[in-house]
Amino acid sequence: MRAEWTKFRTVRGWVLALAAAALVIVLLGLSSASGSLASCGAGPVESACPAVPVGPGGEAVEDKFFFVHRALAGDGGITARLTSMTGEIRKPDVTPGVRNVVAGLVPWAKAGVMVKESTKQGSAYAAVLVTGAHGTRMQHDFTHDVAGRPGGVSRDAPRWLRLTRSGDTLIGYESADGTNWAEVGTARLTGLPATVEIGLFAASPGDLTVTQGDLGGSVSASRFTEATAVFDQVALSGETSGGWRDDDIGATKAPDGSAHHPGRAGRSGGTFSVTGVGDIAPSIEGQTVERTLTGVLTGLIVVIVVAVMFITAEYRNGLIRTTLLAVPGRGRMLVAKAVTIAGVTFAAGLAATWITLTFGTRILRANGNQILPVSQLTEVRVVVGMAALLAVAAVLALALGALLRRAVGAVIATVLLLVVPHVLATTSVLPDAAARWLLSVTPAAGFAIQQSIPEYAHVLGHYAPLAGFYPLAPWAGFAVLCGYAALALGLAVVQLRRRDA
Structure with missing residues (x-):
């Protein structure tokens, strides 16, 4: 662990890239919030839009x-x-x-x-x-x-x-x-x-x-x-x-x-x-707190590139042999890399998502928008959950990098598994049934962790990914992503043990 952490922090490009990923999440999120003006009279007067009634449980x-x-x-x-x-x-x-x-x-x-x-x-x-x-x-x-x-x-x-x-x-x-x-x-x-x-x-x-x-x-x-x-x-x-x-x-x-x-x-x-x-x-209609995290998808692509480079760079320059001589336990080495990249990504993602959600919601309200209220526990789940999604995605990218041993191929594979299904499902591209299927069986199911407003059986609504509703419960969707990452990491460990460096 100490050796892998030392490798990461001494490569300035990786550190700067991860910092850039966090900065992208913040800047894109705050920029999106700044450009969202309430149609019923945005501006300095917050009372331009009628307040959303709040029930005894704090929900809109x-x-x-x-x-x-x-x-x-x-x-x-x-x-x-x-x-x-x-x-x-x-x-x-x-x-x-x-x-x-x-x-x-x-x-x-x-x-x-x-x-x-x-x-x-x-x-x-x-x-x-x-x-x-x-x-x-x-x-x-x-x-x-x-x-x-x-x-x-x-x-x-x-x-x-x-x-x-x-x-x-x-x-x-x-x-x-x-x-x-x-x-x-x-x-x-x-x-x-x-x-x-x-x-x-x-x-x-x-x-x-x-x-x-x-x-x-x-x-x-x-x-x-x-x-x-x-x-x-x-x-x-x-x-x-x-x-x-x-x-x-x-x-x-x-x-x-x-x-x-x-x-x-x-x-x-x-x-x-x-x-x-x-x-x-x-009420299920209105702005939700996760709408401020629009920059996460772009930051995720940067995280994927850094995580892949963390393993493939050693294959490219031959340093993997030195690493394995120092740590003969190949599985231990790969797991140490996974823990390291997950840890640093989680820390950067946690800071970025907290800043974005906290200040993004303030900007939205200042622009006259009414945000559907949620409990503090739900806000914490959204912030911590999205940081955890970035961390697990980094492990998935690292594992695919170890399996393919080529940076370009591993980055493309991770994007195709994680990013592309989410984009297809949440834009006006696929029918609702196909979108729900994609977000149930692919690693993109993990994005359900950000859903703050649940589906209600006694409320008729357009419960589709396009409207911000995921087919799986937040932690169930996140578990699907974790399952893919664990499977890929396990296969990478088996392959590393069977092949020469």
């Missing part, structure tokens, strides 16, 4: 729905029968200038009963609801979703919903007849205030369509939808106060102050009709 959320509610003090609950759920979807116009609106519900349209901390966007809540195509669910605090009975509702087959509160514990129930009840789920909302809002709601996220290009890639579009739910036999228990109030939570305001695509509600006797737009779910 969509919290837009129509709420018919009353105040509940202490324990209590709500029971309601949902007799109808219909909707409208705005489709692309067939005839220019003629609105094309069709009847129907999107799969995650939702309506039901809710207890919410307050009418503030992002506040804690629990709800029992029926969806457009996923049956009854109990959801709380945006990220939690539990499935109940499948199926929809109609006048011939209504769905009874019940939500009860006891302290911080909320329990959701469903019934087909209002007599026999089945528990759907339980939520514990720590810190729920004594007085909360309880009532009926409806929401409908956009209709997502993904169009595949003729030559590959895809384009997604989301169009306006709304859902209308009809409730009757509404009963409240506990200490409620005031009359029923209507709130269009999160309604977007037009320049004249009116609501853009507003929801609405109507009451006739004991029957409530509630129409809502929007969604109550985690």
Whole structure:
């Protein structure tokens, strides 16, 4: 180890090249952040873009729905029968200038009963609801979703919903007849205030369509939808106060102050009709922290060249014989080289990714961009994970250099295995299925380590590499890259032991 470290630090070109790789990551990342200006009014005024609501867990959320509610003090609950759920979807116009609106519900349209901390966007809540195509669910605090009975509702087959509160514990129930009840789920909302809002709601996220290009890639579009739910036999228990109030939570305001695509509600006797737009779910749209690391791919190519040269230079000038005379254990020598190049690359990459992410996100915010918030643990995983990716990639390049013993061939092989699949998968070149396959079976799967916003089963989204979503979980993808590096290093050790230097 000492000998290999001495070799590396005494070759000035290698040290400068690795420093240049780190500098490239920083400069390209900060330059990209500087050029990203918010379309809704970037500049020195950060409030030009509306703030993204943040849920109880610190994640960005969509919290837009129509709420018919009353105040509940202490324990209590709500029971309601949902007799109808219909909707409208705005489709692309067939005839220019003629609105094309069709009847129907999107799969995650939702309506039901809710207890919410307050009418503030992002506040804690629990709800029992029926969806457009996923049956009854109990959801709380945006990220939690539990499935109940499948199926929809109609006048011939209504769905009874019940939500009860006891302290911080909320329990959701469903019934087909209002007599026999089945528990759907339980939520514990720590810190729920004594007085909360309880009532009926409806929401409908956009209709997502993904169009595949003729030559590959895809384009997604989301169009306006709304859902209308009809409730009757509404009963409240506990200490409620005031009359029923209507709130269009999160309604977007037009320049004249009116609501853009507003929801609405109507009451006739004991029957409530509630129409809502929007969604109550985690947000997956917007700038992410890993967008600042655009320079990593360029820096990675420099790292690959340095790692290959670290082994092939000794074959080219014949110094490998001297090395093996000093260290007869050929496997030990190669492993020592791998540890050395991985260590120095990790250190340089860690500094570069930390600087880039820290200052890049600040620049983005200063330019009016809203960045989807993530936990500190996730930020650490992105920074450390990308540094580790550079280090493992260096080991892979070193191993291929030892196998091929030619610098050009080893560099090309590493780039073809690691860089090219990632570029093909994350640009508009391949169909989504092919892109996911590439990022599952090639070393490029390791780039999943940078994904900061997860996929949510109860949120309809364009979960494709082009949109920043990888087919494997972060550490699973990184494990694939490590597997390739370990295999290549093992083969290189076997070959080195069997062949002359």
